[in-house]
Amino acid sequence: MRRQPSLPVLLGLLGLVTVPAGLAGGWWQLALALAPLGLLSSPAVGAVSGALSRFAPESAKGTANGLLSSCGAAGLALGALVAGTVADTAGPAWSFAAAGGLALAGALPWFLFGARIDWSGADISSAGADGDGTVDTAALPGG
Numbered sequence: 001m002r003r004q005p006s007l008p009v010l011l012g013l014l015g016l017v018t019v020p021a022g023l024a025g026g027w028w029q030l031a032l033a034l035a036p037l038g039l040l041s042s043p044a045v046g047a048v049s050g051a052l053s054r055f056a057p058e059s060a061k062g063t064a065n066g067l068l069s070s071c072g073a074a075g076l077a078l079g080a081l082v083a084g085t086v087a088d089t090a091g092p093a094w095s096f097a098a099a100g101g102l103a104l105a106g107a108l109p110w111f112l113f114g115a116r117i118d119w120s121g122a123d124i125s126s127a128g129a130d131g132d133g134t135v136d137t138a139a140l141p142g143g
Contacts, residue, residue, distance in 0.1 A: 015103030
């Protein structure tokens with residue numbers, strides 16, 4: 001089985017392929033520019049789900065899924081607000097640059113600091129998961 005790219009790599013790639021969409025001159029160029037974004041979205045969702053299943057203790061997986069859904073909805077709402085504001089003030093092309101830049105900014109801390117943490121074998125269900133569903137982050141790798 002082929003190993004899936006990590007979440008920080010996918011987030012960085014999503015940011016990189018979003019920025020050029022602002023350079024599209026017509027609808028067909030925009031469709032071509034956004035095609036890589038669509039191709040990367042499915043692996044990104046899989047990477048998030050995989051990370052959630054690896055890091056959330058069994059007793060808190062429902063809560064973790066709920067938080068993931070809430071954060072996704074908040075991100076969509078805030079993203080639309082930011083992109084709309086940027087499009088109104090600087091033009092539609094800059095909204096793609098802003099969205100891609102924010103995705104790259106979100107991936108940057110993982111590239112700067114996450115490389116020192118081996119998240120691949122983390123098991124918080126036995127390393128810091130309290131019986132009440134909370135997690136002692138000091139017991140996590142790098143915590």
